[in-house]
Amino acid sequence: MPTWTLHTEFKFDAAHFIDGYDGKCGRMHGHTYKVHISAKSHELNPSKYLKSADMVCDFKELKWAASDSKKGGFDHSVLNEEIPVATTAERIAEYIHKETVKRIPGNIELKVTVWETDTSWVEYTDQDV
Template sequence: MATWTLHTEFKFDAAHFIEGYDGKCGRMHGHTYKVHIAAKSHKLNPSKYLKSPDMVCDFKELKWAAADGKKGGFDHAVLNETIPVATTAERIAEYIHKETKKRIPADIDLRVTVWETESSWVEYTDQDV
């Protein structure tokens, strides 16, 4: 079966604190987050930018979280004021996944990896791996 897997990476700078955390992560601090998104599909699709079915999905739709916080993304935002979930790396990855799924065709398998530091990251998918 034909399979395409689209990959993209982006970074954003944001502040956050983990509410209820007993330690320094419970205080406001910032990170340069790195995000990798893999979008896997067995067919090509149109998008709102290209009417013919010639792409898995549009890179623009995968990179929405890289936009400025005042434009709906996370860059230079306070994540606690931006997303309705705890701001752990796990919940950030899950939130990016769920919001991205709303922007792309339903039959695409998505995997989101979020690095909070160079040596600490989490991967999220809604598929049984």
């Protein structure tokens, strides 16, 4: 079966604290988060910017979280004010996945990886792995 997989990476700077955490992560601090999104599809789609069915989806639809928090992204935000769930890397990845799905065609499998530091990251997908 023909299969295309888009990959994109971006970073954003944000502050957060983990509510209820008994330790230093419970205090406000910041990270440069890195995010990798892969988008896999067996067919190509049109997009808001291209009428013909020649792309999995627009890269820019995958990168919304990289934009300024005043423009709907997470850059230079306090994550606790932006997302309605705990700000663990696990929940951030799940939230980015959920919000990205709303922006792209329904035939795409997404995987979201969030690095909180260079050496600590989490992958999230809603597929069985």
